[in-house]
Amino acid sequence: MPDGGTQTGQDEALSSPALAWQKWREPGHCGSSPQRSDGSSTPPASRSRTTSSDSCSSCGSSDGEEMPDEIDEDDIGEAPDLDADPGAFARAPARLRGNRRVALEAMRHDGMALQHAAQKLRDDRQVVLEAVRECGRALDFASEMLRADAVVVLEAVRQDWRACRFAAPDLTSDASFVLEAAEHAWQVLQFASEELRGDPNVVLRVAAHDGRALQYASASVRAHRGVAEEMLAIEGRALRFLAPSLRADRELVRQAVRQDGRALRFAGARLREDREVVLEAVQQDGQAMEFAGAELLADQSFLLEAARLNSRALRHVKFDLSLPSDWALASEVVKASWEALAQLPMTCRSNSELVLCALAQDVRAFELASESLKEDRATVLKALEVDPWALEFVAPVLRAQKEIVVAAMRRDPEVLRFAEPPLNEEPDLLLQAISSRWQLAELAPKALLADPAFVAQAVRFDWRILRLTTSGMRANREVLEQAISQDGMSLELASAELRADRSLVLQAVRREGWALKYADKALRSDPEILLAASTSLPSTELALVAGDMGAETLAKLRLVGQAPSQVLVSSTFAVSLNAMD
Numbered sequence: 001m002p003d004g005g006t007q008t009g010q011d012e013a014l015s016s017p018a019l020a021w022q023k024w025r026e027p028g029h030c031g032s033s034p035q036r037s038d039g040s041s042t043p044p045a046s047r048s049r050t051t052s053s054d055s056c057s058s059c060g061s062s063d064g065e066e067m068p069d070e071i072d073e074d075d076i077g078e079a080p081d082l083d084a085d086p087g088a089f090a091r092a093p094a095r096l097r098g099n100r101r102v103a104l105e106a107m108r109h110d111g112m113a114l115q116h117a118a119q120k121l122r123d124d125r126q127v128v129l130e131a132v133r134e135c136g137r138a139l140d141f142a143s144e145m146l147r148a149d150a151v152v153v154l155e156a157v158r159q160d161w162r163a164c165r166f167a168a169p170d171l172t173s174d175a176s177f178v179l180e181a182a183e184h185a186w187q188v189l190q191f192a193s194e195e196l197r198g199d200p201n202v203v204l205r206v207a208a209h210d211g212r213a214l215q216y217a218s219a220s221v222r223a224h225r226g227v228a229e230e231m232l233a234i235e236g237r238a239l240r241f242l243a244p245s246l247r248a249d250r251e252l253v254r255q256a257v258r259q260d261g262r263a264l265r266f267a268g269a270r271l272r273e274d275r276e277v278v279l280e281a282v283q284q285d286g287q288a289m290e291f292a293g294a295e296l297l298a299d300q301s302f303l304l305e306a307a308r309l310n311s312r313a314l315r316h317v318k319f320d321l322s323l324p325s326d327w328a329l330a331s332e333v334v335k336a337s338w339e340a341l342a343q344l345p346m347t348c349r350s351n352s353e354l355v356l357c358a359l360a361q362d363v364r365a366f367e368l369a370s371e372s373l374k375e376d377r378a379t380v381l382k383a384l385e386v387d388p389w390a391l392e393f394v395a396p397v398l399r400a401q402k403e404i405v406v407a408a409m410r411r412d413p414e415v416l417r418f419a420e421p422p423l424n425e426e427p428d429l430l431l432q433a434i435s436s437r438w439q440l441a442e443l444a445p446k447a448l449l450a451d452p453a454f455v456a457q458a459v460r461f462d463w464r465i466l467r468l469t470t471s472g473m474r475a476n477r478e479v480l481e482q483a484i485s486q487d488g489m490s491l492e493l494a495s496a497e498l499r500a501d502r503s504l505v506l507q508a509v510r511r512e513g514w515a516l517k518y519a520d521k522a523l524r525s526d527p528e529i530l531l532a533a534s535t536s537l538p539s540t541e542l543a544l545v546a547g548d549m550g551a552e553t554l555a556k557l558r559l560v561g562q563a564p565s566q567v568l569v570s571s572t573f574a575v576s577l578n579a580m581d
Contacts, residue, residue, distance in 0.1 A: 089113040103127050111135030111159075114142065128152055136160030144168065150177050154184070161185030169193065175202055182206040182213075190216040200227050211235030219243065228252055236260030239267065253277055261285030269293070275302060279309060286312025286343070300325050307333045311340035319345055334358050338365040346370055352379045359386050366390040377404075384408045391418045405429065412436075417443055427454055431461075438462035441469075452476050459483040463490030471495070480504060488512030491519065506532055513537035517545045525553045 089097065089106035090113065096102050098118030104127055106113040111134030114122060121127045123143035129152055131138040136159035139147060146152050148168035154177075156163035164172070164181060171177045173193040179202065181188040186209040189197065196202050198218035204227060207213040211231055214222060221227055223243035231238040232252060236259030239247055246252055248268035254277055256263040261284035264272060271277050273293035279302075281288035289297075289306060296302050306313040311333055319326045330348050333340040338358035341349060348354055350370040356379075358365035366374070366383055373379050375395040381404070383390040388411035391399060398404045400420035406429070408415045413433040416424055417440075423429070425445050431454075433440040441449070441458060448454045450470045456479045458465045463483040466474055473479050475495035483490035484504065488511030491499060498504055500520035506529055508515040513536035516524060523529055524546045530553055534542055546553070 087113075090116040092116075094118070097121075100124065100127065104130055107131040107134060107138075109134070111138035112141075114138045115140075117141075119143075122146075125149065125152065129155055132156035132163065133159060136163035137166075139163045139166040142166075147171075150174075150180075153177075154181060157181045157188060158184050161187050164188040164191040167191065172196075175199070178202065179205055182209060186210040186213040187216075189213045192216075194218065197221070200224055203227065204230055207231055207238070208234065211238035212241070214238050214241040217241075222246075225249075225252075229255065232256045232259060232263075234259070236263035237266070239263045240265075244268070250274065250277065254280055257281035257284060257288065259284075261288035262291070264288045265291040267291075278302075279306060282306045282313045283309040286310035286315075289313040289315075300329065304329050304332065307340070308336065311337050311343050314340060314343035319348055321347060321351060330354060331357070338362045341365055341368045349373070352376070352382070355379070356382060356386060359383055359390060363387045363389045363392075367393040369393070371395065374398075380404060381407055384411065388412045388415045389418075391415045394418075396420055399423075402426075402429075409433065414440060416440070430454075431457055434458050434465065435461045438465050441465045444468075446470075449473070452479055455479050456482045459490070460486055463487045463493070466490060466493040474498075477501070477504065481507070484508045484511065488515040489518075491515045494518070496520070502526065502529070505529060509533040510535075513542065514545065516542075521547065527553055 087110070089102075089110070092102075097116055098121065100121060103113075103117050103121045103124075106117075107127060107130035111131040114128065114131040115138075117127065122141055123145060125146060128138075128142045128146050132142070132152060132155050136156040139153065139156040140163075142152065147166055148170050150171060153164070153167045153171055156166075161181075161184065164185075164187075172191050173195065175196055178188060178192045178196055182205070186206055189203070189206045192202070197216060198220055200221055203214065203217040203221050207217075211234070214227075214231060217227075222241055223245065225246065228238075228242050228246050229252070232255045236256040239253065239256040240263075242252070247266055248271065250271060253263075253267045253271050256267070257277065257280050261281040264278065264281040265288075267277070272291055273295055275296060278288070278292045278296055281291075289312075292306075303313075307329065314333060319330055321327050321330065330344060330351075331354065334344070334354050334357050338361035341354065341358045344354075349368055350373055352373060355365065355369045355373055358368070366387075374393060375397060377398065380390075380394050380398055383394075384404070384407050388408040391405070391408040392415075394404065399418060400423055402423060405416065405419045405423055408418075409429065409432060413436040416429055416433045419429070424443065425448070427448060430441075430444050430448065433443060438458075438461060444454075444458075449468060450472060452473065455465070455469050455473045455476075459479060459482050463486050466479075466483060469479075474493050475497060477498065480490065480494050480498050481504065483493070484507050488508040491505065491508040492515075494504070499518060500523065502523060505515075505519040505523050509519070509529055509532045513533040516529065516533045516537075519529065530542065530546060533545070537545065
């Protein structure tokens with residue numbers, strides 16, 4: 001111990017296995033190259049494994065010594081950072097590499113450190129378990145006894161299935177062990193004994209997790225018809241691993257392609273030319289066309305039949321639209337489904353008639369058109385007649401032309417959102433859109449929504465546009481007058497100053513009595529305003545909206561409890577009443 005150390009410090013150091021590392025790293029101790037008996041230094045590459053004759057000149061430890069379970073006080077010092085230096089265990093002196101507590105700490109940081117542990121620790125179940133939990137391949141350095149321990153090997157397989165290659169033959173010959181290991185990774189079948197790989201029951205149970213396990217079965221199992229039938233029912237592409245004789249069996253291949261059309265790829269060459277087999281595969285997955293035989297791909301009647309079953313089959317067909325047969329095929333499949341357009345070659349997607357036929361079914365079809373067609377003015381105008389929302393997919397150069405955008409807006413003004421700047425900010429086009437739906441005012445730039453002239457025109461269509469404008473517009477008298485002329489309830493959105501404007505409030509309540517509730521509190525007792533509101537509000541509701549001060553005025557006017565039609569009070573009397581007050 002260094003001078004000045006206390007008993008408490010010694011106890012703390014002893015309590016932590018990580019604190020036993022520093023001494024050997026200090027100059028002149030085990031951190032130096034171990035000295036051989038002849039005084040020479042052990043080369044760095046061999047420091048992790050010394051012989052009984054190789055000892056440390058400072059501590060005298062060697063592989064031939066008894067490895068302690070506890071840490072000697074002479075070896076205690078400041079612990080290194082194992083996270084930063086996980087390879088420190090490999091460079092430690094033999095006495096530390098033989099210490100169980102130190103080894104356990106090392107295994108938690110790097111399981112492969114087991115290869116540097118003393119032999120007796122490689123036979124220690126807890127040390128090996130710690131190692132394989134961190135790195136399954138560390139099983140390679142465990143003792144023979146522990147490589148035959150099912151618990152240890154399963155822990156290793158959970159971490160890395162490849163660790164199964166290091167399991168003892170007794171385990172890889174045990175069906176129950178192999179099946180349990182396969183629960184974690186089907187690949188372990190490749191490490192099973194030849195006897196187990198030739199057992200149909202074992203193979204099927206493992207392959208139930210993944211059909212690819214069949215590749216590790218023995219030749220006899222892969223040629224077993226019963227195994228083939230059972231496997232193909234759950235995974236068609238297991239056909240790949242069957243014996244050639246079974247991959248040429250028509251019924252087995254049909255069973256495979258019904259489950260997975262792309263299993264056609266592994267069928268015998270003769271069956272890939274079998275019309276019925278290939279059509280069954282295409283019906284299940286259009287990509288199976290890629291594996292059809294050359295003779296079938298040259299048969300126009302077959303192509304038409306395949307396309308009717310699955311439009312995705314078309315991507316593997318070459319079309320010549322100058323040929324009547326090819327044109328007929330393309331037209332028929334597009335009429336059957338617009339989505340077939342996506343599978344047709346670009347020559348078909350450049351044909352205006354085919355694209356417009358698909359567009360009539362779904363606007364997304366125009367997105368599939370060729371770029372040249374999206375730039376064709378005549379085709380675009382026809383497309384907008386079919387569906388104005390096709391403007392979204394038109395070439396930008398045409399979306400910047402007013403004639404094109406106006407043609408689309410005649411059918412639906414909302415498509416203005418797809419126009420290119422600055423066309424999408426033109427006031428006349430925006431007002432046209434707003435006239436159909438006030439919410440389209442959101443398309444207007446902020447500058448226009450702060451322009452009194454534009455907003456005054458916009459609110460004529462719907463006063464609720466004020467919700468989208470700036471606070472300055474809600475304080476603009478001209479804008480509010482236009483809004484109130486459209487609906488008195490627009491007083492709700494006026495600024496506080498305008499809600500206290502008597503003439504403006506009077507205009508609002510004349511159009512809609514309920515607007516009174518948005519008037520300044522002082523104006524709710526104004527006799528003339530109350531009289532104007534009474535023409536459209538029942539007296540009980542009027543009293544509710546007018547509030548306490550308004551109720552007093554209503555009492556003077558003798559309106560409470562009377563219907564508006566029964567009230568015949570002149571505005572002159574109301575003015576006189578104001579004078580009395």
